[in-house]
Amino acid sequence: MEIPENVKKRLSLPAEEYFYAGHTACQGCAAALGLRYVLKAYKNKVIFTIPACCSTIIAGPWPYSTFGAPLFHTAFETTGAVIGGIEAALKAKGYKVKGEDGIMVVGWAGDGGTADIGLQALSGFLERGHDGLYIMYDNEAYMNTGIQRSSSTPQGAWTTNTPGGKKHFLEQRPKKKVIDIVIAHKIPYAATASVAYPEDFMRKLKKAQETPGPSFIQLFAPCPTGWRSPTDKSIELAKLAVQTAYFPLFEYENGKYKINMPSPNKEPKPLEEFLKLQGRFKYMNKEDMEILQEWVLREWDELKKKAEMFK
Amino acid sequence: MKKVISGNYAAAYAAKHARVEVVAAYPITPQTSIIEKISEFIANGEVENLQYVPVESEHSAMAACIGASATGARAFTATSAQGLALMHEMLHWASGARLPIVMVDVNRAMAPPWSVWDDQTDSLAQRDTGWLQFYAENNQEVYDGVLMAFKIAEHKKVNLPVMVIESAFILSHTYDVVDMPPQEEIDEFLPPREPLYTLTDFDNPIAVGALGTPSDYYEFRYKIAKAMENAKEVIKEVGKEFGERFGRDYSKMIEFYKTEDADFVFMGMGSLMGTVKEAVDLLRKEGYKVGAAKVRWFRPFPREELYELAKNVQGIAVLDRNFSFGQEGILFNEAKGVLYNTDAKPVMKNYIVGLGGRDFTVKDVKVIADNMKAIIEKGELDREIEWYGLKR
Ligand SMILES: Cc1ncc(C[n+]2csc(CCOP(=O)(O)OP(=O)(O)O)c2C)c(N)n1
Ligand code: SF4
Numbered sequence: 001m002e003i004p005e006n007v008k009k010r011l012s013l014p015a016e017e018y019f020y021a022g023h024t025a026c027q028g029c030a031a032a033l034g035l036r037y038v039l040k041a042y043k044n045k046v047i048f049t050i051p052a053c054c055s056t057i058i059a060g061p062w063p064y065s066t067f068g069a070p071l072f073h074t075a076f077e078t079t080g081a082v083i084g085g086i087e088a089a090l091k092a093k094g095y096k097v098k099g100e101d102g103i104m105v106v107g108w109a110g111d112g113g114t115a116d117i118g119l120q121a122l123s124g125f126l127e128r129g130h131d132g133l134y135i136m137y138d139n140e141a142y143m144n145t146g147i148q149r150s151s152s153t154p155q156g157a158w159t160t161n162t163p164g165g166k167k168h169f170l171e172q173r174p175k176k177k178v179i180d181i182v183i184a185h186k187i188p189y190a191a192t193a194s195v196a197y198p199e200d201f202m203r204k205l206k207k208a209q210e211t212p213g214p215s216f217i218q219l220f221a222p223c224p225t226g227w228r229s230p231t232d233k234s235i236e237l238a239k240l241a242v243q244t245a246y247f248p249l250f251e252y253e254n255g256k257y258k259i260n261m262p263s264p265n266k267e268p269k270p271l272e273e274f275l276k277l278q279g280r281f282k283y284m285n286k287e288d289m290e291i292l293q294e295w296v297l298r299e300w301d302e303l304k305k306k307a308e309m310f311k
Numbered sequence: 312m313k314k315v316i317s318g319n320y321a322a323a324y325a326a327k328h329a330r331v332e333v334v335a336a337y338p339i340t341p342q343t344s345i346i347e348k349i350s351e352f353i354a355n356g357e358v359e360n361l362q363y364v365p366v367e368s369e370h371s372a373m374a375a376c377i378g379a380s381a382t383g384a385r386a387f388t389a390t391s392a393q394g395l396a397l398m399h400e401m402l403h404w405a406s407g408a409r410l411p412i413v414m415v416d417v418n419r420a421m422a423p424p425w426s427v428w429d430d431q432t433d434s435l436a437q438r439d440t441g442w443l444q445f446y447a448e449n450n451q452e453v454y455d456g457v458l459m460a461f462k463i464a465e466h467k468k469v470n471l472p473v474m475v476i477e478s479a480f481i482l483s484h485t486y487d488v489v490d491m492p493p494q495e496e497i498d499e500f501l502p503p504r505e506p507l508y509t510l511t512d513f514d515n516p517i518a519v520g521a522l523g524t525p526s527d528y529y530e531f532r533y534k535i536a537k538a539m540e541n542a543k544e545v546i547k548e549v550g551k552e553f554g555e556r557f558g559r560d561y562s563k564m565i566e567f568y569k570t571e572d573a574d575f576v577f578m579g580m581g582s583l584m585g586t587v588k589e590a591v592d593l594l595r596k597e598g599y600k601v602g603a604a605k606v607r608w609f610r611p612f613p614r615e616e617l618y619e620l621a622k623n624v625q626g627i628a629v630l631d632r633n634f635s636f637g638q639e640g641i642l643f644n645e646a647k648g649v650l651y652n653t654d655a656k657p658v659m660k661n662y663i664v665g666l667g668g669r670d671f672t673v674k675d676v677k678v679i680a681d682n683m684k685a686i687i688e689k690g691e692l693d694r695e696i697e698w699y700g701l702k703r
Contacts, residue, residue, distance in 0.1 A: 047510045049378065062527055065518035070510040072381050072408075073520035074374065075400055081371035085335060085378025085386070086510065088362035092332035092384050095511065103511070121374065124367035 012199055014040045018068030025058040028231030030195040030221035030238060031110075031137045032058050035067075037198055038106060038135065041205035044069045046104040049083050051118065052076040053110035054144045054223075055137070077117040079107040080125030083132045097131045104209055105132035111152035112142045115178045126185040126214045133208045133215045136178060138247075139223035147226040151176040155295065156288040157280050159226075164283025174295055182216045183252050189215040191251040195222070196238035200249060200260055207251070220247045228279020240274040245300040250307065257307040264300075271296055312491050318482030321450045321489045322389060322415045322475070323348035325457030327358055328497045329413075332384040335364035335375035337394060340427050341483040342417045345389040369394035373401035373412075380410035381519060383509035385461065388412070391479065392419035392433040399437065405472045406441025406535060408519055409507060411464030412472040413457060414442075418581065418632075419479040420667040428668020429478040431581060431633035435609070435641045441535050443473040443542055444609040446580040450487040452607075453477045455559055462501050462549050468541040470507050478582040479668065492557050500556055539611045546608055564613035567620065569595065570602035575626030575657070575683050578604040580642060583632055583664070583671055590676030599680055606642065614649045621655035626687045628679055632665045639696050658686055661696045675700065 003015045018039035025032035031054055039046070048071040050056055056073055060066045074082045087097055087105045096102040107125070114122055114136040122134060141159050142148040149159040154175045158164050162171040182190050189211040193201040201219065208215035220241055222234040229237060241247040245268035249260040271293045275281040284292075316324070322345045326334065336346040352358045362379075366372045369390050376386040390398065395416050405412050420430035434444060445460060447453040453475065460473035477483055492500075508517055523531055547562050554560030568588050570576050577587045584605040591603050604620055604627070606613065621627065631640025638644060643661035650656065662679055665671035679699065686692055 044513045044516060047382070056522060059518060059521065061522035061524050062518075063521075065516070065521065067518065068516060070513065070516040071518040071521075072378065072510055073518065074377070075404055078371065078374035078377075078401065081335075081366060081374035082378035084364055084366070084371075085333065085375030085380075086382045088333045088335070088364050088375065089379035089382035089384035089386070090511070092360050092362045092379075093382070093511075094360070120367055121371050124371055127367075128365065 013202060016040065016043065018044055020066045020068065022064065023058050023060060023066040025054070026225045026231070028224040028234045029058070030223065030234045031055060031139060033195045034137050034219050034221055035108065037201055038108070038205060039067065039069060041202050042104045042106070042209070046106055047086055048072070049074055049079055049086065049107045051079045051109050051113045052144065053113050055108060055110070057144065076113055078121055079109040079113060079118050080121035080123070080134060083107040083134065084125050084128060084130045087130045087132050098209060098212060100210070107132065107134045109134070109136055110143070111136060111138045111140060112150040115152045115176050116150055119181070123185065126182060126187050126216065129213050131212060131214070133217065135217045135219055137219045137221040139221045139226060140175070141226050143223050143226045152178065154292060156284045156292050158283050159280070170283055170288065179216070179218050187216065188213045189251070189253055192218045192220070192247065192249050194220040194238045194242055194247065194249060196235045196242065197249065197262065204251065226280070229277055233277055237274065237277055240269065244269045244271045244274045244296065246271060246274055246296050248300060248303055250303060255310060257303070257310045259303065259307045268297070268300060312493070313488055314491060315486050316450065316489050317344065317484050317486050318450045318453045318477045319344040319417070319484065320348050321454040322457055322477070323352070324491060325454045326387045327352050328491065328494060329458055329461045329501055330385065330503070331387040332360060333362045333364065333376065333379035333386045334388065335366050335372045335379065335386070336388045337366055337369045337372045337390070339369070339391045339394040341419060341479045342389045342391040342394070342415070344483070345415060369397040370401060373398040373405065376412045377401060377405050377408065377410055380405070380412050381408060381510050383504070383506045383511060385504045386412045387414070389415040389417070391417040392421050395433050395437060396421065399440070402437055402440035402442055404520070407531070409470040410472060411461070411470055411504070413460045413464055414472070414474050415453070415457065416474050416476045417479050417483045418476055426667045427479060429481055429582070429632065429665065430667050434474060434476050435633045437474070438610060438641070441471060442610065443471060445473065445475050445607060446609060447475060447477045447482065448582055448584050448605060450482055450489050451559070453482060454489050454491065455553065455561065458497065458501060459549050459553055459561060463542060463545050465504050466545045467507065469538050469545050471535070471538050471542065476581065481582045496556065500552070542611050543613070561607065563616065564608040565616045565620065566605040566607055568603040568605065570604060570620060570624065572600060573602035573624055574600040575628065575687060576602040576604050576620065576624050577628045577630055577676065577679070578606065578642065578646065579630035579632070580606045580609060581632065583630060586671060586673055587630070587676055590673040593673060594677065594680055599684070601680055609642070612645055612649070617646060617649050618653050618655060621650050621653070621657050624657050626658040626660070626683050628683045629659060629661050630664050631661060634663055634666065658692060660686065660692060662699045663696065664699045669700070
């Protein structure tokens with residue numbers, strides 16, 4: 001459909017669509033939305049690699065693809081290595097990689113495929129300095145296999161292998177800070193982003209395109225199925241995660257941290273507003289909630305200090 | 312050009328002469344000198360457009376080769392034993408995505424206990440991954456094998472990955488004369504790769520490796536099976552062309568050595584067949600009518616050639632430097648399986664030899680020859696499987 005000029009002017013995001021209708025994501029899936037933005041940002045000059053995860057299914061079964069760009073489906077733990085190989089081949093063959101008119105090599109993996117089984121390959125990709133972008137879409141559990149915990153699942157959350165119940169077997173450990181591990185590699189560009197703030201996300205995708213070397217974006221992506229949340233609340237949840245400082249937006253660029261608005265200016269909103277919309281937190285008792293709230297504020301404080309110190 | 316080089320250097324030179332574009336690799340003894348040599352080529356400016364990716368594991372080495380090959384590049388890697396085992400999952404990925412990657416595996420025993428010596432179980436454990444497997448007898452065959460492997464792998468009727476296998480230390484670190492044709496002649500034999508598909512076609516983007524539902528998966532598998540069958544013809548063609556161009560003929564998937572009038576033959580793979588051929592010469596002088604059948608290609612398996620051989624001999628001594636626990640030697644198992652529905656019924660005995668680098672010499676072949684002779688004369692097997700030379 002041709003978009004009228006007056007409407008086009010009001011749109012701050014590119015009007016072209018490269019993520020086509022017919023994908024098989026659940027209603028309200030933020031990961032699908034994220035894919036749509038990445039494709040908008042890079043048009044069709046992008047080669048995608050997707051490991052085993054919900055997005056394998058979202059992209060469509062053979063012979064279909066909802067992507068208007070080349071896509072290589074790969075094994076669960078190999079995203080970092082495969083995009084490294086693609087980048088090497090492009091260079092051997094004389095293609096321009098990254099930059100305004102270059103090819104973007106993008107790995108798109110879930111939190112499980114990044115924080116757990118794929119961490120080693122991610123580290124290799126970052127450490128070797130490949131010109132590519134790794135996006136971890138963080139829905140905070142293994143959704144594709146039916147909602148099991150990952151190391152990115154927050155403390156106190158219900159999953160199918162950390163179920164609630166008499167013995168109170170909820171997730172016992174705090175959410176792994178993958179982005180801190182990434183930053184420890186001293187790469188040129190790393191950032192967090194959220195589907196609730198597409199302009200901010202698009203700006204970060206552009207940054208990743210312009211910055212030579214490896215870039216990393218951790219994208220917060222609510223999953224109504226796994227979070228036991230209403231399908232029309234995904235954007236609201238993603239917003240609340242930022243406003244409560246549960247998932248603040250920031251960038252790490254050449255050794256400097258920068259907190260991006262709309263992360264809270266002064267006091268974050270109470271975490272409870274974020275928790276209460278989700279069934280996965282319903283087994284938490286008061287003490288669990290306090291533990292999680294404390295963790296959020298401590299981490300937020302630490303981030304603010306880093307932003308201050310490495311200004 | 313003739314050069315005295317190790318089997319590993321032969322592999323590295325072959326990769327260079329094949330003009331590989333991406334090498335992703337991880338060190339493991341006794342493979343390491345292959346990738347070291349390739350790094351030297353780069354450091355000395357002897358190769359153009361070769362991207363070397365020093366990955367953090369063999370699993371990633373294969374994954375990176377897969378990414379590179381899917382992008383249209385000629386990709387190469389090398390490994391051994393534990394490294395190959397770690398790649399296992401990705402070996403399926405390479406064949407399933409129909410990527411003509413070539414890898415050298417330096418046959419090394421699997422731990423525990425730790426061992427760095429020769430044993431074929433590492434590569435044979437990968438036999439169902441959809442990779443073609445070529446077993447080299449000497450350094451020259453390592454070199455020739457890699458060059459042929461690319462041509463066969465990239466043939467449009469095949470499009471499958473190929474493993475070229477050499478034995479730990481016996482070849483990998485032993486120096487021997489290797490004859491290498493001039494680069495121009497190699498370029499004629501092996502032109503640049505023309506990929507079946509690439510990820511760089513942005514006007515017609517494709518998705519590779521997506522979910523294959525029960526309505527399609529079966530056919531995908533069948534196409535790989537078909538490509539493996541096609542590979543037999545391609546192997547023979549390429550082997551013949553190689554012979555015409557460079558004087559070393561590989562048109563047979565099994566090399567038959569003095570088998571025409573043989574009463575019985577020794578069958579095996581890899582470097583141990585060099586020893587066997589020497590023993591055959593000596594035994595013939597002593598009046599034994601023996602020959603050797605060196606299986607060059609284990610995948611696809613040369614069923615037809617084996618049948619032809621079996622029709623004309625009374626016995627086959629299968630020498631396996633490998634073992635499948637709970638069953639028998641792997642080559643023995645395969646060879647027997649081929650002959651079951653045929654009229655050829657030679658006596659077959661399985662000798663397990665030289666696991667983990669245990670010496671296997673001409674003398675041993677003679678002992679086995681006497682044993683086989685007695686079996687044939689009596690018309691009765693003493694036992695089907697013998698762990699030859701076991702200490703207890
Ligand atoms: C080696 C291996 N182990 C296990 C699996 C099964 N598996 C497929 S997807 C998946 C979970 C993916 O979780 P995540 O990366 O968080 O992505 P999501 O499904 O949440 O989108 C698992 C465990 C696999 N494909 N490969
Ligand atoms: S389970 Fe969650 S992440 Fe997966 S498709 Fe559904 S909403 Fe998206």
